[in-house]
Amino acid sequence: MIHNLLKDIEIILASASPRRKKIFEMIGIKALQMPAHIDEVNFCNNPRKLVTTHAVNKALAIRKIVDNDYLIVGSDTIVYQKSEILEKPENKLQAAEFLTLLSGTYHYVYTGVAISYKNQIYSGYEKTKVTFRNLSAYEIEEYINTKEPMDKAGAYGIQGMGSQFVKKISGCYFNVMGFPVYRFYKLLEEIL
Amino acid sequence: MIHNLLKDIEIILASASPRRKKIFEMIGIKALQMPAHIDEVNFCNNPRKLVTTHAVNKALAIRKIVDNDYLIVGSDTIVYQKSEILEKPENKLQAAEFLTLLSGTYHYVYTGVAISYKNQIYSGYEKTKVTFRNLSAYEIEEYINTKEPMDKAGAYGIQGMGSQFVKKISGCYFNVMGFPVYRFYKLLEEIL
DSSP: OHHHHTTTOOEEEOOOOHHHHHHHHHTTOOOEEOOOOOOOOOOTTOHHHHHHHHHHHHHHHHHTTSOTTSEEEEEEEEEEETTEEEOSOSSHHHHHHHHHHHTTSEEEEEEEEEEEETTEEEEEEEEEEEEEOOOOHHHHHHHHHTTGGGGSGGGOOTTTGGGGGEEEEEEOHHHHHTOOHHHHHHHHHHHO | OHHHHTTTOOEEEOOOOHHHHHHHHHTTOOOEEOOOOOOOOOOTTOHHHHHHHHHHHHHHHHHTTSOTTSEEEEEEEEEEETTEEEOSOSSHHHHHHHHHHHTTSEEEEEEEEEEEETTEEEEEEEEEEEEEOOOOHHHHHHHHHTTGGGGSGGGOOTTTGGGGGEEEEEEOHHHHHTOOHHHHHHHHHHHO
16 A cells, blocks of 8 residues: 555655645655745647646656655646636636536546655656536535635635536546545555 | 536435535535435346435435525435445444456446425436556555545545546446436436
């Protein structure tokens, strides 16, 4: 199991996300959390490449400032619908636009993950299909008023009030929450 | 949204499950938790009927002792694999057997939900396909030693350390956690 694979290794989570921290705690990993500031790359038509590159760049940004014994984990999540990438909404209006786009149809969530450890860097991604029920304009307003959408890719949180909009998913749930646990396990298996 | 649909209604969750309580909190519902003691029915070859009947019986067991103004929610979760129902393991040995059965293949999780309110009772269920990666005998032992499997249908918790065994799911995630949020919303829409 992951907590035993990582026993005696110091871990840094290159992310400020409280949801990723929560997933790490859920699988029994203690990590130091260090937000990485990176330049956004532009691969609008290639969500896999986008999230994987962001994840790698986050891990490498922290690698520059800590020594090689730390295992650094970078991660990046986006919502992708009809060739459009929905990141965190910039304001309430944009959140309403995103939720209107997602209502009554499906979208994909991509999360990239990268592990940097002792001169090696391994990366991968996970893709999950998420189907929303129909949302009324009133519900979208109600939801925006809870403030939950504002710091989340695609303007919703599957692990919060947003859960009630999700009819079904196909793929890794934790990916939608922000960190693909199964993919992380597979990469650790290879790297360690 | 659910918390507004249920505004000004007193809710009773007819279950002792801390996971169901957590899901209720996640969607903004305050509920009184009252465990219902029911006789198990035996529909081994019909998991839908089993979980729905258990959910209804739990709601009705509480209905007998509280007045009609309360909205009572009953729920029941099982794991189903190859015509076999896996409930909570009775001991460590049975947990090991269940996890061995689930390793490297898929199973279904069924959760029934029932709502009793003002002389009406509505019920439904949700079915989710869950695919596990291969687990080694050593990992199964490690996992059982965490004690997490012991109070959970099928001997695993998707919202805990067990998350790392899950390769993918197809359907409602919250159903696997123990309460089908989307189905609950659909029933509330009908009943209110």
